[in-house]
Amino acid sequence: MVSLSSPETGEPSPEAFGRPQPAPQVAFGQYPPARRTLLHLSDTHLLAANRALGGRFDTAANLNRTLEAAEATGIRPDAIIFTGDLTDLGEPDAYLALREAVEPVAARLGAPIVWVAGNHDERTALRRDLLGLEPTEEPVTGVWDLGGLRVIALDSTVPGWHHGDLDAAQLAWLGEILATPAPLGTVLAMHHPPLPSHVPLFDILELRDQGRLAAVIAGTDVRAILAGHLHYSTSGMFAGVPVSVAAATCYTMDLARPAAEVNGMDAGQSFHLVHVYDETITHAVVPVVDAQTGDYFSAEWVERMSRLTPEERLEEFSRKRP
Ligand SMILES: [Fe+2]
Ligand SMILES: [Fe+2]
Numbered sequence: 001m002v003s004l005s006s007p008e009t010g011e012p013s014p015e016a017f018g019r020p021q022p023a024p025q026v027a028f029g030q031y032p033p034a035r036r037t038l039l040h041l042s043d044t045h046l047l048a049a050n051r052a053l054g055g056r057f058d059t060a061a062n063l064n065r066t067l068e069a070a071e072a073t074g075i076r077p078d079a080i081i082f083t084g085d086l087t088d089l090g091e092p093d094a095y096l097a098l099r100e101a102v103e104p105v106a107a108r109l110g111a112p113i114v115w116v117a118g119n120h121d122e123r124t125a126l127r128r129d130l131l132g133l134e135p136t137e138e139p140v141t142g143v144w145d146l147g148g149l150r151v152i153a154l155d156s157t158v159p160g161w162h163h164g165d166l167d168a169a170q171l172a173w174l175g176e177i178l179a180t181p182a183p184l185g186t187v188l189a190m191h192h193p194p195l196p197s198h199v200p201l202f203d204i205l206e207l208r209d210q211g212r213l214a215a216v217i218a219g220t221d222v223r224a225i226l227a228g229h230l231h232y233s234t235s236g237m238f239a240g241v242p243v244s245v246a247a248a249t250c251y252t253m254d255l256a257r258p259a260a261e262v263n264g265m266d267a268g269q270s271f272h273l274v275h276v277y278d279e280t281i282t283h284a285v286v287p288v289v290d291a292q293t294g295d296y297f298s299a300e301w302v303e304r305m306s307r308l309t310p311e312e313r314l315e316e317f318s319r320k321r322p
Contacts, residue, residue: 026306028313034275035184036078036149039070039111040283041271042228043085043248045120046101048093057266059088059250060097062288066249066271067105069288073273077111078146081274083228083246084118084157084191086126095129114144117155118191118229119162119205139170148183149276150221154190156207164192164207164229171216178220184276185223193227193245194238199253199262202230214239224281226274233270233285244283246272 027033045053050060070080080102087094106113117126117140128135139155152174156164166174178186192207194214207213222241231248232255247253252268273284305313 026302028305028310031277031279034277036146036276037075038146038151038187038226038274038276039075039077039080039271040083040226040244040246040274041066041070041080041249042083042246043118043231043250044082044098045085045088045248045250046094046098047088048091048097050097053088053250054264057251057264060101062251062266062269063098063101063249066269066288067101069286070271071105071109073286075273076109078149079114079144079151080106080109080111081114081151081189081226082116083189083226084116085120085228085248086115086118086130087122088120088250090120090122090125092125092129095125099130112144112146114142114151114153114189115140116153116189116191116228117157119157119164121157123155123157123159139167141170141173143177145182146184150177150182150184150186152177152186152188154188156190156192163205165209166207166213168212171212175216178217178222181221185221187224187226187274187276187281188217188222188241189226191227192229193234193243194225195227195234195236195243195245197230197234199230199255199259201262205229210238217241223276224274224283226272231264232268233272235283242281242283244272244274246270247285249288 044063045059047053053059086098102113115130123137123140124135126140127133137159141155142153144151156166158165194207194210217239225238225241225243227243227245230245232253233247234245236243247270249269251264251266253262254265255262269288270285273286275282308316
């Protein structure tokens with residue numbers, strides 16, 4: 001088992017990743033600003049030479065569009081997490097293309113990238129061409145310390161198959177890490193979600209023997225599980241832990257159909273903004289769309305509100321006016 005971890009040495013400053021200090025966040029409500037922020041993307045499915053996926057989806061263009069949208073948020077995330085199916089066929093050139101697309105964005109944002117393996121990936125090529133590691137069939141796992149928030153990447157893939165599983169060795173490794181809590185808790189990132197799906201095809205490709213994972217995380221500091229694989233956003237609870245599935249950047253499942261007839265469409269791509277608070281973690285779905293918006297709210301508006309007392313703000317913005 002190889003760990004891609006950075007040493008867990010306590011709280012790094014934002015400068016540790018060479019990024020600018022984010023603008024001070026305002027808190028108009030009862031919650032202090034989020035402690036950590038993550039970008040959660042999934043299922044990029046790149047192909048070598050940018051061949052069209054299924055003859056119809058331009059996965060590179062759709063990834064770039066999603067990255068532009070993520071960057072347009074102005075957020076300086078603590079990590080960018082990709083929950084698997086990074087390439088469609090595990091081709092070396094597809095991993096290189098992925099690096100070329102994502103690494104400059106991560107450098108500009110000053111954020112580490114967490115790559116998670118999916119069933120469409122191949123461990124040897126992923127290790128060699130994306131991570132610069134020995135090309136072995138060992139599970140691709142890692143641990144990151146994001147200033148006290150621990151992120152653990154699991155490898156739920158089964159070489160030669162599309163369904164998911166976690167073998168005893170990986171679960172034992174996970175259990176050993178979780179034996180020591182992290183200051184801000186732990187987020188697991190894995191490809192196959194430990195959730196049911198109403199779409200029949202995904203039951204065949206599910207994570208098997210989920211009870212074994214439940215037993216390992218029960219009573220630990222795991223606060224969220226990030227996953228992909230389904231190509232649609234969904235959420236649920238697993239062993240008392242919220243699970244958040246990000247849709248894909250390449251194509252998404254058109255759920256506005258009978259479950260047996262759900263197929264992919266070149267629309268509905270999105271990514272998730274994950275905000276880690278002391279009391280909870282939120283997962284906002286951000287659609288990647290070209291649409292006109294209003295222009296009422298602005299930095300100036302927030303600045304004006306920040307100069308008011310809480311009572312004045314309520315009068316100004318909450319009071320219903322006839
Ligand atoms: Fe996928
Ligand atoms: Fe998948």
